[in-house]
Structure formats: C-alpha cells, structure tokens
Amino acid sequence: MTALANHFLETLRSLFPGLLLIAVVTAAAFHAHSLPGLVGLSPVILAILLGMTYANVVGVNEACGPGIDFCARRLMRTAVALLGAQITVGDLMSFGWQGLVAIAAAVAVTLPVSYAVGRKLGVARDLSMLIATGSAVCGASAIAGVNTVIRAREDSVSYAVAVITLWGTVGLFAVPLLSDILGLSAVQAGLWAGLSLHEVAQAVGAGFAGGDASGHAAVAMKLGRVLMLAVVIFALARAWRQSPGTVGERPRAVPEFLIAFLALCGLNSLGLLPDELRSAAVVATPLLLAASMAGLGMNTRFASLRALGHAPLWQGAVTFAVISALGLLAAVWISDSATARTVVAAMPVTQQP
Template identity: 40%
Template sequence: MDLNPVNAERKRPALTSISAGVVPGLVLVAMIASVAYSARGLSGLTLFSPMILAVVAGMIYSNVLGLPAHAKAGIAFSQKRLLRFAIVLLGFQLTFGQVAGIGLGGVGIVAATLGATFLFTVALGKLIGVEAKLAQLIAAGTSICGASAIVATNIVTDARDEDVTYAVAAITLFGTVAMLGFPLLAPVFGLDQHAFGLWAGASIHEVAQVIGAGFQNGTLAGETATVAKLTRVAMLAPMVIALGLMARRGSSDTSGARPPLPWFVVAFVAVVALNSLIAIPVQVHAAIALAAQVMLTMGLAAMGLQADISQLRSRGLRPLMLAFSAFLFIAVFSLTLVKLV
C-alpha cells in the first residue's frame, strides 16, 4: 500500500480525469440504447431493430436538446473503440465457409462499386464547383466506410476542419437514410437475403449502418452484408495510399503520411478463423452475440448523437447535392451489378 500522500494525490486526479472524460458519455449512450430497446416493444416499431432506433433516438436527442460537452469523450469512445470491438465480436457468428458465400462475383461487385463511386463523386464535385479536398472526403466516405474513411483520407488531403465535419455530417445523414430505407426496398426489387446483403454491404456508408440494415432483413442478409462491407473497409489502406501518392505529385515533400491499418478488419478475420477451426459452445456463442448487439446499439446511438444537422448548412447546398448524388449513384450502380451478377 502506498501511504505517500503526494503519490495518492497524483493518482486521484488521474482517476478523476478518466471518469470525468469517458463515463458521462458512456452513460448517455447507454441511456439512448436503453430507450431504443424499450421503444422496440411499442406498437409499430417492432419492425425496426434496436440498432436503427438507437441512431434515430441519438440524432433527435443531440439536435433537439444539444450535446453536453462533458459527454463528448465517452460518445467518441463508443463510436470508435466500442463499435469496432463489437464488429470484431461479430466474427464469432461467421466461418470461412460463410465468407466464401459472396464469391468472387461479390468481391468484384464491391471493388467495382468502390472505384466507380469514388471517381464519379470527384468528377461531379469538380463539375459543380465543390472544392477538391471536400469532394475527396465525400467520395471516400461514400465509397469506402463513412466517417472512418473521411478521417483517414484527411491525413493525406489535409482539408479544413469544417470540411471534415461537413463530410461526416452528410455521410451520416445519407447513410442513415440508406439504413432505414434499403430494408423496405428489398421486396420491391425482388432481392433475396443474399442479394440484399450484398447490395447493403456494397453501398451503405458506415459499417454499423450496414449491419443495422442487413440484419433487419434476416441473419443471412446481415452476415453477407457484414462480409461485403468489411471487404470494402479492407480497401481503405490502398485507397489512402493512392490518394497520398496523388497529393505528393509535384510536391517537394517526400515524407508522406502513413495510412492507418484497419486493425479491426484484421481482428475480425482472426476471429472468423478461430470460429472456423474451434467448436465454441452454443451458450458462449449466444452470450457473445448478445454482447455484440448491445455494443453495436451503443455505437449507433453514439453515431446518432454526433450527427449535427446544422453542419449541413455551413458549407452551402452544392456539397450536400454532391453527397446526395454520390449516395444515389452507389445505390443504383451496386444494385445494377447485384441484379446482373
């Protein structure tokens, strides 16, 4: 036991700082998630999963009541680390046999959709007069993996903070629209669970949004959507490297920026490998699945809390039109490929 009062005083502020920084936001996120689970029991809302209700509840809370400053650290923790850990846990619900289910055709659809959407968005941005850096952020967020791709892309584009905020807000908005609307369109377009999962994974912006939409239409749809989406996420590093090479073209600075490794994709693959090789008891599988769903719900609640609608007005209508056009393009392009393949 350390009886030194000086050391004790040093430790106490550290613990207080951690508690004040993370816990309030975690409590708020947990409350939003609890509201989502409770609301699902109401008549008319049983159609929606807790994950979808959580992001809507979070957006309503933050845009009506405002976001407490002392809760931001815990909200960011939930949206990043907690969400990615939950995605890793989803690996226990998949095996390599299921992963192979999307086939080479599925991988081709994902890659073609990503490349076409990025090029379309950048070209349209130039055509309608959107700044190149902001257009690249919107293109990366739409074509790859939402806010994570925007932040990663900004490492090499070095856009202004308000551009990053605008891009994240726009991507969150249209990704949420896709998450809510795509499951309702599956019967309209005659998509079975596999086809819908492939479409959702190839076109919806955020990983958590893909999972929310995918599992809304069934387990097979959710698993297919998860694999397809994580295939897109795995392409983040090559895309950032390519953008870095483009940004350095003609520049005397040869240091460059190192693209971030999507560690949770690597961990997800490792967990799938473990689940494919080792027989895990059914009770353990059920407990892990429940934990993953709760953490995903909390992560989506945090995402909703971070979505500030007012940011969409800060940069005018042209970037918003660009984000909307990119949203429509990736939805139509990927759906066409899914139907053809």
C-alpha cells in the same frame, strides 16, 4: 499502484457523465427499434439519429464531452473487431466460386465508381469515401470501420450514415416488390438483397420477406460482403496513409482492430471460438456500434449537414442504382450454377422455393 488506481478513478469520473448519456440514448434506440414503422431501421441507425436530435434540440453539457468522444472512437473500433467473431470463411463460400466472384465484384466495382461519382459531383473526398464504403460493404458498420482509418469529421460520418440509411431503406421495400414483378425465384431474390442492400438488417429483412430460402441466400451474400470489410480497411489504411491530401497524424498501415477482426474470423472459421464468446459478441456488437454512433450523432450539428449540400444524396442514389444492377445480374447468374442448385437442394423442404 495507488497512483494507477487514482488515475483510473479520475478517468472514469471524467467519462461517466457522457457514458451515462450515451447509455440512455442507446437504450432508447433499441426500444424505438421495436416500435411500429421503425422495425426496418437498425438500432445503430436510430442511435445516430437520436444522438443528433438530442444534441441539436436539447444540447449537450460540456461535462459529457469526454465520455461521448470515448464512445465515438474507442467503442467503434471494438465493435468492428467483434464482427469477426460472427462470420466465417464458409459464409463467403456458401455459393461456391460464383458467389465469391459476385461478392468481390459488388465491392470492387461499386466502391470506386461511387467514389468517382461523388468527387465528380463535388463531394469532399472523406465523405465520398464513407458513402462509397458504406454502400459497397455493410452500411454503418463499414462507415465506422473505415472512419478509424480516414478520420473524417463527425458531420461527414453522420451525413454518410443518413445517405446509406435512406437508399438502403428504399431497397428494403423495393427489392422484394421488384423481385415479384420480375418473376425471380426465392433464392434469386435473396441473393439480390444480400448483394445489393447496405445494412445487414436491411438485407436480412428484404431476404426473409420472400421466405426462408430467400432469407438464407441473403444472409450468405451479406456476410460475405461484411468479410470484405477487412480487405477494404487494409487497402484504405495504406492508400490514405500515403495520400498527399491527408492532414495530421497518418493512420497505421494495419490498424490493431483489423488484426483482431481477422483473428476472430479465423478462429471462428476453424471452430475454435467457444460458443459463449460468439454469443457474447452477437449481443455486444450492436450495443457497442449503437453507442458509438450515438456519440458521433451528438458531435454533429444540423447546420454542418446543410452546409454539405445535396450532392452526397445524389452520390448515394447513383451508387444504389449501380450496386442494385450488379446484384440483380449476379443473382441470376449464381442461381443458374450447379453450386447454387446443390445449396438449395440441401435445405429442408420447407425452405426451398
């Protein structure tokens, strides 16, 4: 027992400097999120940007390495697993089978098209896949989850997050503006935001810019795409595991965190998760994701990003155009369905367009 306690204390001692640095950067990211002009960027995105800036401008002490690596890898898996406690199968089915088809199509079409475009442009396979999944599913959370399977370099992860942040932010402002120009209803605008924008925060922000009805439609579609993360990770775990281009230790066919994600989602869908646990997951998930992204940022060097070139940015641009077009078409199609009219009719009067 004494040997086990000593091992625990020794491990904690080695991790402490890095954990303390990550905690400071994470706290700074959440504080920066409340500043004017930065509200549209989630603390998760700000954390990786601050981590990169600190590492490249100030520098990271070698003693911080173990703690930073712990956050970048272990905390990331825990955070992705906890996402399952915040969504239900009902979210996926809010707008009936039409909504389910639209969500599946947004992911199933965008992901392979984006990956193919990236490879055609000469983007490395791991970076191309990270951009594709981040754009098609749920931004930085998807990149974090998928990276536990494909195990890309830190600079690839950081560049992928930068790409989806850039184009997702463009969409955050463009979708509400174009919705007004195109004369879309509030529900159509919300559906478009939920089906097109990369980050949950971006979809929610663009959705509620058009009112409550728009916001609720955006949340329903975006959470449906988040739930698709399990399918994508499972498929990639098998594909990357069997790929001849994979080097080093091959990933597990079914990662443990994915099992935890599905279990929590199933329990939540059945109403078996205590309210306290769901509330704790809502608080803990962005904290853990931000901490893990700060760790990735600190392991990234600007010179490595410059060496990756501009091709990933063009991949992100094409991907954003593809998923935006799909989302717009699907939003108009879904809003004309009987199921959508029933959902809107069930909302309080103040939430209807």
